[in-house]
Amino acid sequence: MAVRLLPGTDELPTELLWNLTLRELRSKFKRSALGWLWSIINPLANIAIYALVFGVFFKVEPPVGDPSGLHVYGFFLVCGLLPWTYLTNALSGATQSVTANEGLVKKVYFPRAVLPGASTLAWLASFGVELTVLGVVLLVAGNMIIPWIPVVLVLMALETAFVLGIGMLLAAFNSYFRDVQHFLAIALNIWFYSTPILYPPEQIPVHVKFAGLSIPMREILTLNPMAIFVDAYRDVLYDLRFPTVAQWLALVVVSLGSLVVGGLGFSRLEANLAEEL
């Protein structure tokens, strides 16, 4: 089976995509004693650190879940942190996907887009596992999230499109300039702290005075697509409510926009990848 992604481009071989994804997954934890457990241990460690520093030391006050009534910083954090970790992992993975498969790109022809695609899908699988664990814990804590599963799946699909679009562009650029992968680490760090993950968005000052100007800080940060994603995930998982139409609209526009721009950009640069590597 094969799917044509954009008119004029090659058919995207879904089977190849699937096999490369499996390769990523299988090789990720090969030769480690704990194997697949690492895909859970890593996020758990992160969660523990952030929860300790921001929940206990800094005493960040989580909002009360509406209508769920949940009031635990740890849950508030994780509902935002997991989608974020997915983004960072998937972007870093996609960025290096073409350069890491240099030997393949130079020796075999296949639609190059499967490389960032497979890398993203592999991280999507980890994300799915993480969300499942979170879901179970939320259920134990009394959040009845089962009816919300389809909504979460839609959010995951949208985020995947968003991440894949950016990832494809970065993958192509990184073949030309290896700086991209280093630059990405810094950019992701800045992006992380400007997204309300560790803190509720209400803690962002509405206006910040700088050099005599009043900067509408909160307005600016709501333009951050990841802020909208995190907000939507929290609506569903933490608050147990449906995101607003405005949120959905923004997410759909951002995701499809990213995918189209990334796809077109990639297909323009794709032809020369074998030479540039």
Added chain:
Amino acid sequence: MPRPAIEVADVAKRFRLVHERNTSLKATVFNGFKRTVHEEFWALDGVSFDVPEGQTYGLIGHNGSGKSTLLKCMARIYRPNRGRIVTRGKLSALLELGAGFHPELSGRENVYLNGSILGMSKREIDRRFDGIVEFAGLEQFIDTPVKNYSSGMFVRLGFSVAITVEPDILLVDEVLAVGDESFQQRCMEKFADLRTSGRTVVIVSHSLDTVRSMCDGAAWLDHGNLMKEGDAHEVVSAYLESVSDDRRAHAKTDHSPDNEEAYGGWRLGAVRLLDATGQEVDVVRTGSPLTVRVEVDVPTDGRIAIGCGIYRTDGVHVSGPHTRLDTQGTGRRTIDFHIPRLVLAGGVYEMTIRVLDEHLQRTHTVRRRAARLDVTPVDDGDIGGVVALAGSWTIATPGK
């Protein structure tokens, strides 16, 4: 005339010879956003020809002639800067065996992975899996991670997968020389199968023997230009001719004593090729007599061994006649090697003359490319291979 399997129309490919490559942004900024300081060169410059359907087709030329670039353009790994390549049918390229094998994964997992990279569906691989493993001879090791494979096993598995794709067009780049004798034999049989089943095969090879024996057609490239294309024998002969012309242009230095490694006062004088009448020749017909006359300066009396190595210009060692002789004193000696009937097939050959002690332990003197022998075939039946058997053909008339 069937439609060609591959049409190459005015294909040009430009590469940048990079002197200082900016793969960092900083360098780009400092160089005023010129990405690279480079020279351009055309690896292919307007090449056009057709590969007829069902033929095994060779691409030949010296290093840097553009033949591998052309193959990569056919495989769509490179996109030509000008012109276009039309291919008809499912295409598979054997540019590197086992490309995409993941060392940590088992042979089985890699077969599925590699198969899908080469464009096979899971069902197709399922059906052919046993055949692939059997052909590679890896039944025992198929569930072992490929990092534990020997390089031979690795390449065999890669070849088996690639050949199983059963493409309409197969592109092959110098990977024929893999594995041991018996595996090579099976590879050759597989290529023959492809050929008889009407598939088109394009081979880039340095081995003119391979091209001559396997290919129907061939194209000869030189510095990105097409020199000749068509019948494989004709193209290979023309190529060999030009190679030997090149050599002849350098012959002055080649035949000088500089080309000789001599020790302890031993020295070779002139090396001449003589025909039946004693005339010096450099073109000989297959089947005619030939004498190789060698002059040797002998510093010490005693027994020596002398040999004459005959090589084809592509390096194939054709023959190595040698003998032991008494020098009968010192000084200049003239030694003749008589060949009553030259059984070499048409082509260009070179001779290396070597003089050793009688126990073949020490070389007294050796001169490589001491003489060049241009053999013209008596008739077309003697083209190809290295020997002319001078046999005759008969057909039994039915009913008599």
